[in-house]
Amino acid sequence: MQSTFVERTLSNGLRIVCESMAQVRSTAVGFLVRTGARDEAPHEHGVSHFLEHMCFKGTARRDWRAITVGFDELGSIYNAFTGKEHTLYYGWVPAHAAEPQLELLADMMRPALPAEEFETERKVILEEIAMSADSFEHHVWNFLHETVFGSHALAHEILGEKETIEKLPRETMLDYLRRRYAPRNVTLIVSGALSPDAVFAAAERFCGDWDGAANGRPLAPPPAPPAAGVHKLRLPQFKQQTLALLYASVPHGHAQSETIEALCAIFGGHNSRCYWKIVEKGVCSQAGAVWLSYADCGLMALFTDGEPEKCDEMLAALREQAAEITRGGVLPDEVQRVKNQRRTHLALEAENPRTRLMQIIDDLEGWGKPRTPQERLADVDAVSAESIADYLRTYPIDGPGLLISCGPRDWP
Known part of the structure; x- marks a missing residue:
């Protein structure tokens, strides 16, 4: 499969990576945010994952239902997930729906964090944390990281702790959103059937007005594992x-x-x-x-x-x-x-x-x-x-x- 990469960076710092793939009829669009559990302060534990949920709960232009129905109307296969070092949002659609898919995901990158939905989703996250106690693999994974990394940020639980999620103010998430979802900390990736120029033009329309300077990732070196x-x-x-x-x-x-x-x-x-x-x-x-x-x-x-x-x-x-x-x-x-x-x-x-x-x-x-x-x-x-x-x-x-x-x- 032959592929061609074309890149551009918008004036606000958003990096765009396009891969044109010959002989395919679909397009995948994703926003990679360079932030995750290791970027959280102790009082913010779980905010990255919580924010991922909130990006589906409403923007200035859409409520949660319009977002969910919007994906379905595009025929999108979509998902999002949070890790230790990144958060990803993506949708995979027929080629003709690539631009509206980009627009929908771009809108979600600037969530409104509606207060009522924030409290509802807080309960959802707390239920996830409670359910994780029934997962043997979850216990092993967390214990391994806690043992090796101790107080280092890589030991942070992606879901957060019950205590931090219960107390997390909406204002703390807003501050995290401004800092960590700034355009210089985000990469737009599009692969499949596409015109790079069309992608760049759409990205300028939908993301060109994003503002904010990302704070640098404070990568404190993790401890070496005991021999x-x-x-x-x-x-x-x-x-x-x-x-x-x-x-x-x-x-x-x-x-x-x-x-x-x-x-x-x-x-x-x-x-x-x-x-x-x-x-x-x-x-x-x-x-x-x-x-x-x-x-x-x-x-x-x-x-x-x-x-x-x-x-x-x-x-x-x-x-x-x-x-x-x-x-x-x-x-x-x-x-x-x-x-x-x-x-x-x-x-x-x-x-x-x-x-x-x-x-x-x-x-x-x-x-x-x-x-x-x-x-x-x-x-x-x-x-x-x-x-x-x-x-x-x-x-x-x-x-x-x-x-x-x-x-x-x-x-x-």
Whole structure:
């Protein structure tokens, strides 16, 4: 799939990235806001996610119903989500509806925060927080970040805490909106069937009057993860136990990104070592590796989930596989299989404006610029058994690691 990038920056600082995709009949439009949970002050915890909800609740020109019906009238497949470091709003429509989709999303980027809807949505967020207490994975995810990052902003819970959401004034959200949704902190991305000049003209009409100077992101360096130790979270209400070994890694957008993804797939993906040597032997229900990467830090997490009574066996099996791959390396045929899978996924994503939009967002955050599908495939082609061995020499996963244990059993 051939693609062409064209960029422009409006006078107010809004960056626009267009990718024209030949032979497609749809267009994806997204606003990437460079703000998330790590940008919140302690008294603001949860405001990024809360604001994401409020962007659907009314503007100076539309109420919540007009926004919702507007998406449906365009035939849009749309969504929004908040992360640690960004917030995204997007819609995917037939090509003829691209401009009205851009206008609707642009209008939402300047929400009115109606007082009545603010209080209604506060209750919705509080219900989400209450429901999250029933999610085992949510407990594990938060405990992992709290353990590694401590008082650093990356430990912030995306939903916020019950106490902060209950007390959050509308004025605090208004101030956050002015600071963090300023045009210099926002990127408009459009991919698919499009005319860049038409996109630029529409962006000038719908976003050119946005005002406000973004405050710079205060990226306080996160602490390095401890090289060893044990941290436990007892969760008696659940039946399963998760064990994780954490090791230092590289940040998002690193030159070794595809090598790390290949390592994770070989270690714990489909038809992986952990699957055949741990899961299929009945030791646990799942096991693998996840690379957690942020703008200025990264972690490699080896994990296993299973019955609490099998903790010793699960951890021993996980360590055995970690030692084997660190010291013995990987086989060329293993590398080739995961590269073939990765190529297929990238090729399919390159044919879809919505998934291309997500790829471009990943590129902008990690590399500062979009990459063509061909550039992405070239990075995959460069992965080898040697590149994986090089990574493991620098970031080995056969040491003690920081052990996280979450579940009903107080172990070890």
